[in-house]
Structures are given as structure tokens and as C-alpha cells.
Amino acid sequence: MLSQDVLETWLDSRSALVFGTAAIALVAVAHRPIWRWSRGAVTIAHEGGHALVALLTGRRLSGIRLHSDTSGVTVSSGRTTGPGMVLTTMAGYVAPSLLGLGGALLVSHGWIRILLWVSIALLAGVLVLIRNPYGLLSVVATGGLIFCVSWFASVAVQAVFAHLFAWFLLFAGIRPIGELQGKRRRGRAPDSDADQLARLTGINGTAWVVLFALVAIIALVVGGRLLVLRPLG
Template identity: 60%
Template sequence: MPLIDGLTSLWDRLLSAQPDPPPLLVLLTAAGALVVVATQVPWRIARNVVTIAHEGGHALAALLTGRKLHGIRLHSDTSGLTLSAGRPSGPGMILTLVAGYVAPSLVGLAGAGLLGGNRITLLLWVAVALLLAMLLLVRNVFGVLSLLVTGGVVLAVSWYASPQVQAAFAWTGVWFLLLGGVRPVFELQRMRSRGRMPESDADQLARLTPFPPLFWVGLFVLVNLLALVVGAALLAGPFVTASGLLG
């Protein structure tokens, strides 16, 4: 039947592995992502993607720990807010707060795992599905527009772009999440040291636990750097193989 054949073809396309990317693409996409993270204007624009992942982490942790999620707001200054209801203390609240700053790096690590298996199409479609799910939870106009634009770009690339463009887009995006997940933690501590973020996630965690804010900032850094190292090893697989370093 045409419908079944079409669904089978779509499923095969979704789960099929693409060829290894050229080693030069791995290096160039890493360099491109690093330039975006390290320079002010590109970072100011691209940071919205990190905010989406950050607030998505809060939201997912809230749902998984049984809290009632009221909604997400994304703002044009790249800040965000996730509102949930439940016990004001305890493991659920702590995990919800912890999830934000580590979410971009962990999403990047998951993406690196998929790219390590050359599942480029699967990665792009999973990204679209997650963005659509998050869209249902957003409660302000800028947040809706931000998700629609981001999801639309990913969908267009996954559907219309050539395999080479899809590979470049996917590797750049995952490198960006791995690298971009680290910078906000240092920005957090810099603003905390100036007294500009008294209600930061780290400060709220300090009030809920015996550990000071710097402990939580250090934990965020440690998790994100570990994700970067492991993710980079997964993404660099084609480069290492081509160099003959695996024997």
C-alpha cells in the first residue's frame, strides 16, 4: 500500500546512518562554533539557543520529579523563566534548579552520541520534536517566535538541504551546545560576584542545601566540561579514524 510504503521509507530515512563526515568538516565546524561562543555579537544572538535548552532542562526536570509545570518564558535579552508548582524544597525542587545550567551541555552530549553513530537525520528530527513540545509550554510572544524560528530552520535543513549541508549544520549545532554550555556558568559567577544575580539558580540551591553557591557553580562547570570532553571525543571520531590514530 502506498501509505505503508511511504511510512516505511520515512522510517528508514529517519534511522539510517549517513557516511562519515570529512575530517575537515569536523575541524571547521568546531572552529566555527568556538568563534560564535567567543565573540560578543554572534554569541548574543546564538545564546537564545542555549536559553531554550536551559529552560527546557528546568521544565523536563520539573515534569520528571512530579512538579506541576505552569509554563516557560523566553526573553529577548536571552534570559528565561520556567514556572512550576510543588514543594518549595526537597529533591524535586533541587533537581529542577540543577537541570538548567547543565542542560545545554547534556543535550550537546546526547547529540554527539547520535552524530558519533552518523544519525544526522534522526538528530535533526528529534530536535524538531523537542522544540515543538516546548512550544506548547511557552507563554510569551517572543518565546513562541524564538521557538518557531529555531524549529523552522532545523526542519528546513532536515527536509530540503543536501546531506553535506545537513552534516555541517548538525556538527556545528552540537559543537555549539557543548561549547556554549560552558560560557553561561562563568557569566553567572561574574554577575554573582557583582551582586547582580541574588536569585540565581546557584543561590537558590544554596538556600535549599547545606552547600554554598560556589559549590553549585563548580558543579555546573565540572559537568559541562566533562560533557565537552566526552562529546568532543565522540565528534572527533571521523578525524581520529582518518588520521590513523585508532590503528
């Protein structure tokens, strides 16, 4: 664990705070044993993205299930074709990156407490849609951690956590897209979001994977630039 003195030193050193948290977040995504655990947060963001866009496009939500293998499913009802269905299906793989970009924007302006409370509010919205025990445990644990940081932690801890939050989502938005294409190439994901989009639109599934990747990379570049170049507070 990082001591309070180390955290306060990081807060005093802009480059140490930004690049130190970026390095930790990158390890959490790149190191397979850690990724097995940290990927669950990405699944929450992924399924939450589906759910939010489903609501915004007028679809009726039946619920969200999160599984211990880090897979998940969001069930909604409504038209089986059309823009609402397309946008809902698109939302999952881009949601973590867009959340990371939003987090980077808030952090770059010093709005760290706002980031923490918005995150709790979004998780509360996901919580009411969860329909299985593991999903309930995952969302409560994630929300509980963020609440404890927002309510009990020092300014230094909050700053480090917020930077880790933003960097992690920015990096983590990319890896599942690569994993998706790897499964598709081996014929193991015939009903993936990309393949569902292909059936809905007639546009090749690989093109959708490329679009997901472009959104994730742009979010990483823009979000990373915000975190590196904008003054804190």
C-alpha cells in the same frame, strides 16, 4: 555562505568537517556580537531542561517565558523543597551541555536525521509551554530552521549543520556558567539557580557553579572525543 561544493568537500574530509565546524561553533560562542544572537538557543535549552526535569519529578508546569535579553524563566508548582525542586533547579545550566553530548553521540554514529527530528520534537514540547510572544517567535524560528534543514537540505548540509549543532551546545554550555559566576561576584544575581540551590541544600552557591562547570567540561571532552574519533556513518 558556504557553497555546496565546499560542503561536499568537508563531508569527504573527516578532519575538515569536524574541526571546521568546531571552529565556527567556537566563534559563535566566543565572539560577543554573535553570542548576543546565538545565546537565545542556549536559553531555550536551559529553560527546556528545567521544564523536562520538573515534569519527570512530578511538578506541575505553568509555562516558560523567553525574553529578548536572552533571559528566561520556567514556572512550576509543587513542593518548595526536596529532591524534585533541587533537581529541577539544577537542570538549567547543565541542559545545553548534556544536549550537546547527546547530539555528539548521535552524530558520531551517523544518526543525523534522528538528531534533527529529536530536536524538533523537543522544541515542540517547549513550544506548548511558551507563554509570551517573543518566546513563541524564538522557538518557532529555531524549530523552523531545523525542520528546513532536515526536510529540504542535502546530506552534506545536514552533516555540517549537525556537527555545528553538537559543537555549539558543547561550547555554549560553558560560557553562561562563567557569566553566572561573574554576576554573582558583583552581587547582581542573588536569585540565580546556584543561589536558589544554596538555600535549598545549605551547600554554598559557588560549589554549585563549580558542579555546573565540571558537568559542562566533562561533556565537552567526551562529546568532542566522540566527534573527533568516531567514524561517520
